Amino acid sequence: MFNPARLKLARDRRQLTKKALADLAGVSQLTLTRLETGRTPEPERSTVASLAKALGFPPEFFFLDDYEPLTSSVVSFRSLQAMTSRQEAAALASGSLALQLLEWITARFNLPAPDLLNLRGEEPVAAAMALRTYWGIGMKPIGPLLKLLEVKGVRLFSLAERHKNVDAFSCWRDGTPMMFLNGFKSAERGRFDAAHELGHLVLHAHCGASGRDAEREADRFAAAFLMPQDDLISQISPQPSLEILIRAKSRWGVSLAALVRNCYEAKLISEWHYRDMYRTLSIAGYRTKEPAPLIREQSVLWKKIFESLWRDRITKDQVAKELAFPADVIQDLIGGLCDSLPSEEDVPQPKRPVLRIV
Known part of the structure; x- marks a missing residue:
């Protein structure tokens, strides 16, 4: 059965208004509205095909089961004031697609268990020191931060929106910490963003935090976590x-x-x-x-996952097909954290037999 929520998810991901999508697909806005609201439960195949082509999603995506969407109420956005509503919707749509990819990966791989502290209500600098102590870091400088986060069970994804208005964000989902990073900034600022989001995860655990106070707390946590004052002074x-x-x-x-x-x-x-x-x-x-x-730091976990899949000749394109995603969605969610992911073009093609006259 056609799933109207999937249509809105794809439209949000592509940052298209109803009018823009209707124009691209050659359908009326009324038709599109009726589809998104579920008032046309069985649309014509030609209509679905036109919408799928305009959105760049496989037609079967729109017939998948319901999913649990990522909402702004559980997400800590860094630059909410600078973001347009369309950019926010696209980022949340990325998060919803990431959850579906993560479910596919979790069913096939044993990923590191989350190992963070709930430091809600703690003073940010003290919280940073508590987490360093818990993780056995002490006052030492932190090496590859993304690797550390992955070892401690944080699931990392990249954002397709390389734009200053769409910054990193994080959330908890079913006891799992998730972080979405934007590669628009320098490697140094990217590390600070990741530490900032770690601050949100431990200081504002299990609820979306917004506003200047929450951002200042996460900034103070990040600064102390990356640069302990005692080490700085020494x-x-x-x-x-x-x-x-x-x-x-x-x-x-x-x-x-x-x-x-x-x-x-x-x-x-x-x-x-x-x-x-x-x-x-x-x-x-x-x-x-x-x-x-x-x-710039890269993900160690995603590299290992796709190397393991590649040994079975499974590429990002095949993962996308199993999920009924466009291949570019997988690239967007992971590509910013890895130099390259195996694709269909990398699969060795069997050599054609050569006919010889003897």
């Missing part, structure tokens, strides 16, 4: 130059701006020095282009 002398901080920032894997801010919070630089440094950062363009940039 490594940076008072009143450091910008050149010293550029060389030092790789220790914590953070942006120069974040390091300058933390040095100020740790009273290693004066307020005047702090303001002067920020002016210099802006003039030099270091607020948008990171000096001595890091290499």
Whole structure:
């Protein structure tokens, strides 16, 4: 039976209004509205085919069972004020599709169990130190952060929207922490985003957190988690130059701006020095282009999963077919975290026999 919720999910994912989709598919807005509201339970096959082509989804996608959608009430969006309603709907649609992909993967692989603390109500810096202690990190700098998160059971996905308005977001679903990361920013800022979302997961567990207070708490958690003040003070002398901080920032894997801010919070630089440094950062363009940039981190878990699937000659395209997804959806959800995923083009083709005259 035709599933109207699936039609809206695909439309949201493609960021299309009803009018835009109706025009692309060559149907009336009234027809589309009746389909999305379930008032036309058995549409013509030609209508479904036209909608599927316009949306770039397989026709069978629209006949799958109901799914549990991801909603804004359980998601911690970082840039909610800057996002348009269409961008928010597309991000949530990505999350809903990710849940279906994760269900497929979980049925075939034993993934690391979640191992986070519920630190709801704790002071952010104390919460960061508590989680470091629980994970046995102490005051040491954190190496590959994405690898650490995956080992601790956080399910990572990438976002297709490489746009400054659509930032990272996170949520809990059925006891599993999920994080969606946007590769639009530098590697350093991407690490901070991941630590920020970790803050939401442990400080605002099991409920979507929004508003300035929640964002400030997650920022403070991220700064303390990546750059413990004791380690910072032991490594940076008072009143450091910008050149010293550029060389030092790789220790914590953070942006120069974040390091300058933390040095100020740790009273290693004066307020005047702090303001002067920020002016210099802006003039030099270091607020948008990171000096001595890091290499962007990648997912270890997804790489292992698709390497295992590839040994059975299963590609992302075949996974997409089993889920009745477009192949680009799988690429969008994982491709930002891995350099390359095996596709149908990588499958070795059998050699055609050569006829010889003897």
